[in-house]
Amino acid sequence: MLCFIYKSSKKEHLYLYIDKKDDFSKVPEALFIRFGKIEFVMELELTPERRLAREDAEKVMAALKDKGFFVQLPPVTLPMPLKIQ
Numbered sequence: 001m002l003c004f005i006y007k008s009s010k011k012e013h014l015y016l017y018i019d020k021k022d023d024f025s026k027v028p029e030a031l032f033i034r035f036g037k038i039e040f041v042m043e044l045e046l047t048p049e050r051r052l053a054r055e056d057a058e059k060v061m062a063a064l065k066d067k068g069f070f071v072q073l074p075p076v077t078l079p080m081p082l083k084i085q
Helices: 029-035 057-067
Strands: 002-008 015-018 038-045 069-072
Touching: 002 029, 015 057, 057 069
Parallel strands: none
Antiparallel strands: 002 015, 002 038, 015 069
16 A cells, blocks of 8 residues: 655654645644644555554554544653652
C-alpha cells in the first residue's frame, strides 16, 4: 500500500500519512488546521512486514484503508523525576 507522509510546521514529530498525494479531502478540517503549514516528507510503500520508526505498519495501513489518513503523534516525554534528598 502506497502512502504519502507530511510533517507539521507547528509541532515537531507530528506527521500525517495519507493514501493519495496532496489529497487532504478526508482529513478533518480541525486536524488539518492544527498541523499548520504541512511539508511533504516522502512517499512510502507499506507492507505488514515493513518496520516503521514509531508506528506499527498494520495499524497505519488499517487507518489509511478505513479513514484515508493516519496521524503520528509526537513521542510523549515525561518530566524528569525530582531528586529528594
